[in-house]
Amino acid sequence: SGPTPLPTRSPATPAPTMDGSASYCGYSLVQVNRNCASAKPCPSGQDNQCGGLEVCIRDTDCGSTTASSTLSQSSSEATSSSAEPCDELCVEALPSDWCPAETSQLNLPDCLEVDVGQLCESDGECATDDALNNCGTYDIYARVECTGTTVSQGQLMRTMPPTIPPSYAPTTALPTMR
Numbered sequence: 001s002g003p004t005p006l007p008t009r010s011p012a013t014p015a016p017t018m019d020g021s022a023s024y025c026g027y028s029l030v031q032v033n034r035n036c037a038s039a040k041p042c043p044s045g046q047d048n049q050c051g052g053l054e055v056c057i058r059d060t061d062c063g064s065t066t067a068s069s070t071l072s073q074s075s076s077e078a079t080s081s082s083a084e085p086c087d088e089l090c091v092e093a094l095p096s097d098w099c100p101a102e103t104s105q106l107n108l109p110d111c112l113e114v115d116v117g118q119l120c121e122s123d124g125e126c127a128t129d130d131a132l133n134n135c136g137t138y139d140i141y142a143r144v145e146c147t148g149t150t151v152s153q154g155q156l157m158r159t160m161p162p163t164i165p166p167s168y169a170p171t172t173a174l175p176t177m178r
Helices: 029-034 065-079 153-159
Strands: 024-026 055-057 090-093 119-121 140-144
Touching (some): 029 140
Antiparallel strands (some): 024 055, 119 140
8 A cells, every 4th residue: 555645636717707898987887888988998897997086887888789879879969969068068976985085186177177087176057066065065076978868967957947036025924013
């Protein structure tokens, strides 16, 4: 009886490979899916492939043929829009948990001055909410591409009910004297 043979190792299971064709940089899945044409791919699935405050969002619709056909249709719709600046402005409020800790990073240009994919600070331009306060006292938005499902700020302005002017008449009964 000789030495006991060493056990044989079973073949290692290969690590699963990630399909990076559906991973894109952005702030949220909705924002990325609405802006496939301008979204930056992050095929390794790592946040360090994205710039600024963006992270790598997985399982987006951007790699699908449905998203591509929707984008080509929305691109032709966007070119037929009027030259009114607000008609070309589409924004989404930045989720509060995405806000940087340093307030110096929140001193951003207004939303009409940035390109798609950049952050901006609203001052009420084009019916943005200047009291949003989603990042402390700052009103931070991400500019997104206008598509068939994303309504521009100009369209919102035309569909908003008119503001009721303040009334100078008392709204309560006159005070009584005792």
